[in-house]
Amino acid sequence: MISLGGNMKEKIRYFIYFIVIISIELFCSQTLNSMSIGKENILMVFIVGVLLIATFTKGYFYGLLASIVSVLCFNFLYINPNYDFHISDPNDFMLIIFFLMTSIIACSLTDRFQKQIIISKKNESISKQLYILSERLLNVSGIEHILAKGTQYIEESVQIEVNISLEIKEESKKIIPIIGINRVLGSIEIISQQDLNEDQMIIIKAAANQLGNALERELTYLEQEKIKVAMEREHMLNSMLRSISHDLRTPLTGIVGASQLMMDQENLSREDIYSLAKDIHNQAHWLTQIVENILNMSKIESGNLILHKNLEVVDDLIYEAIHHLPELEKRNVKVEVPDDLLLVNVDGKLMVQVLINILSNALKYTKEKDQITIQVKKIKDAIEFSIKDTGIGISKNILEHIFDEFVTDANISNDSQKGIGLGLAICKAIIQAHGGEIEAKNDVQGACFVFTIPNEELNV
Incomplete structure (x- = not known):
């Protein structure tokens, strides 16, 4: 069944093409006839006219109609007897038959070419759109951003509302799966109630790929x-486990050795006993500090x-810290605090x-009689x-990573003074928890650690 197809404007435009081309071919054929050109050559004008009509219109209808009208016009004007549809010569009858067959074949081929052109343009358009989507997604990172870009592209290209998610749903007319490498990653849900045509579905499925x-x-990547x-x-x-086992073993070995010596030697002088007890005391303090750092880091993480928080006297904080580090007696410690x-x-x-x-860190990098200065002042x-x-x-x-976890200096010669690299990381976490800042730098001679604490005295 032949369908006229198209809307009214398209039909009117094709009808105008039909009338104009038929009129031109009649004018040209009459001109050639007046020049005594044979009817076989005049027939070529009608064939060209049929091809032009088939080219400028869509479908078979106008091409077939042009073929029939051209045959009737040729028969009426140029087949004996003229101005009559009767055909007396069998050769003329065969000529018309071949003309009609040629016209129909030409119309069919022209229609196929037109459809191939339409398909090619459609494929080109889809390829361009997919290239645009691929280009948009190329430098996009983050699953949410990828889904947002895909949603925006489909809604702009197809003019329908969709919902793209990582939820895996059963495939249907309204659900298009998003498939990766051998697995379903999500789905595109078509929210619009209108039925989609084939082209729209092709774009959505291609976008899903x-x-x-x-x-x-x-x-x-994730x-x-x-x-x-x-x-x-x-x-x-x-x-951490290796460092902890090493650092725990060092003070414990000292404690065991000193206590064993005290038990084995009955004739130790009071001074020797005091020295060994002091060593045990210092090693126990070191052990306590290591355990305290580990516990604090576990709480932080x-x-x-x-x-x-409570109001604390700065002097008391400093001298309590010094009291916990007996080794500071071998350094020249200077404390500078305001008189008030x-x-x-x-x-x-x-x-x-x-x-x-921080003071333990200073002990590791200084020698006996080196100076350690603790200074406190108000700033803003x-x-x-x-x-x-x-x-x-x-x-x-x-220097750049000194406040990271498990950062230690491999250049320390005294292995017994190495730590597990948690102390300064804990300092940074505690200072930041108080709303302050901390930094480390090299001074003219030695190291310098500076940290600030907000002055909330008036707000308490």
Whole structure:
């Protein structure tokens, strides 16, 4: 069944093409006839006219109609007897038959070519749209951003509302799966109630493939990052366990050795007993500090570090920290604080731990009689603590990462003084929990640690 197809404007435009081309071919055929050109050559004008009509219109209807009208016009005007539809010569009858067959075949081929052109243009348009989507998704990171870009593209291209998610749903007319490499990653749900044509479905399915590639890339990257983090955490845990076992064994060995000596030697002098007891005391303090750092770090990493703030006297905090480090007796410690009583609103226990950790660090990098200066002063709305020493300073290799976990200096010659690299990381976490800042730098001679605590004295 032949369908006229198209809307009214299209039909009127094709009808005008039909009338104009038929009129031109009649004018040309009459001109050739007046020049005594044979009817076989005149027939070519009608064939050209049929091809032009088939080219400028769509479908078979106008081409077939042009073929029939051209045959009738040729028969009426140029087949004997003229101005009559009767055909007396069999040769003329065969000529008309071949003309009609040629016209029909030409119309059919022209229609096929037109359809191929339409399909090619459609494929080109889809390819361009998919290229645009692929280009949009190329540098997009983050699953939410990929889904948002895909939603925006489909809604702009197809003019329908869709919902793209990682939820896997059963495939249907309204659900298009997003497939990656051998797995379903999500789905595109068509929210619009209108029925979609074939072209719209092609675009949506092609977009689903592009989204599948982008999501597969992103998910693969995230999985690799998780594996990397897990491996780093495993490596960090192993390093921590090795460091903790070493650092716990060192003071324990000292305690066991000194106590064993006291038990085995009955004739020890009072001075020897005091010296051994002092060693046990110092080793126990060191052991307590290591355990305290480990406990604080576990609280920090689990988010359970709770501050118990009170107004504390700065002098008391400093001298309590010094009291916990007997080794400071071998250094030239200088404390500079304002003459007026200076109070700071902090968690006293944790602030003492900060001072102990920084001073312990100064002990590692200084020798006997080296100077360690503790200075406190008010600056604007904060109180600044600075601890300087005249030791070897901070190695350039670790200066930028000195407040990270498990960072230690491999250049320390005295292995017994090495720590597990948690002390300064804990200091940073505690200071930041108080709303302050901390930094480390190399001074003219030795290292300098500076941290500030907000002055909340008037608000308490």
